[in-house]
Amino acid sequence: MITPPAPRLVATDLDGTLLRSDGTVSARTRTALCAAAAGGAEIVFVTARPPRAIAHIAEQVGHLGTAICVNGAVTYELARERIVHTRPVAxxxxxxxxxxxxxxxxxxxxxxxxxxxxxxxxxxxxxxxxxxxxxxxxxxxxxxxxxxxxxxxxxxxxxxxxxxxxxxxxxxxxxxxxxxxxxxxxxxxxxAIGVSKASTLAGYCAERGIAPDEVLAFGDMPNDLDVLGWAGSAYAMANAHPAVLAATRRHAGSNDDDGVARVLERLFT
The missing domain is CATH 3.30.1240.10 (Hypothetical Protein, Haloacid Dehalogenase-like Hydrolase; Chain: A; domain 2)
Known part of the structure; x- marks a missing residue:
């Protein structure tokens, strides 16, 4: 059996997905993210939160990756702690x-x-x-x-x-x-019209020559549906909204059961 290539980009929501219910990143999840990055995958957090509300999360993941914030309106570079692009409502x-x-x-x-x-x-x-x-x-x-x-x-x-x-x-x-x-x-x-987590993620990937089928995505709420539908591989969390579970074929463990980490471990370790 031929093993499919590992994804070039991992896109994950934060609340209810990557974060535990207490708002923390578990040690297991942090290790899995680092393993994915070491394996060549870009890490992109796709969240409704604004940049100022992910500072403590950035610290927990070692300022790894990029954040697409405010449902796609703001792109934020964690390593340099700077906004690199905005898409505001007129x-x-x-x-x-x-x-x-x-x-x-x-x-x-x-x-x-x-x-x-x-x-x-x-x-x-x-x-x-x-x-x-x-x-x-x-x-x-x-x-x-x-x-x-x-x-x-x-x-x-x-x-x-x-x-x-x-x-x-x-x-x-x-x-x-x-x-x-x-x-x-x-x-x-x-x-704004045309602005979503998926549209901003698609633009980010296009700039880097990453195709949708090279993207692995995780989410739990209706604002994640467009990303889960666009990515080549997508997982709804076990604790996800019923509409997200119904629309997404693959299901990961819950956010409190390190569901994202469990999938990444199979691919990168």
Whole structure:
């Protein structure tokens, strides 16, 4: 039997995928990532988090690899701790999204990720423990006025679960942005048209002459589906969202059972 070549690039989500539930990278996972890199694979973390929220993770993996952050809007080099590319939402599109969603979802809360901080309107519920750069202002109009740039637009509703809210957002705002969610309760994330984890990863790979069938990907949430569908080999975590499990043929162990590491060990050790 001919052994297929090892992947040239490993693309993995962080929360719910590579990270354990306590937010750490296990020793086993760190060793497996280093073995993959030593075996010639590029390591790319594809995450909804902004660069400032992966600093402690970068330290845990020895500043190995590159991070595609904010669902594809920001590309960040871990070794040099610098942003190398951004794909922001246009101000006009953000304004149109805010107007449409405010009309269709009375009582919803809004915020933006600027790449530097989160700016939230009063009434936006979510807070992230790993992120202290969270500013609250009176209205969504103030949010848009103060935003240095808009890497991602958030809509949140206390009255909806994320799956039905995502369908509602897509129905009314799809012409202005790419709607998805990464598991936050009642929270939808909207990127610029054409911006996703997969589109940014595809561009990154094309620049390096890496074909989709040379990419191995891991994920657990709807915002990972495009990457899992694009990569030549893809694994949904055992703890993944039902839609991700249904759409992905291969399943890895859970994030708390070092699922990513177990697959990498078979390929690189």
């Amino acid at each position: 101000a006009e599109a953000a304004t149109a999204m805010a107007e449409t969603l405010r009309e269709r979802l009375p009582g919803a809360g809004f915020a933006v990720e600027t790449g530097i901080r989160v700016i939230a309107a009063t009434g936006f519920g979510p807070r992230w423990d790993h992120d202290h750069r969270h500013v609250v202002v009176p209205t969504v109009d103030d949010v848009l006025r103060l935003a240095e740039s808009i890497a991602k637009f958030f809509v949140w509703s206390a009255d909806h679960q994320s799956d039905p809210l995502l369908e509602m957002a897509r129905a009314v705002a799809a012409e202005h942005g790419e709607c998805t969610h990464s598991g936050g309760t009642g929270l939808v994330e909207i990127s």
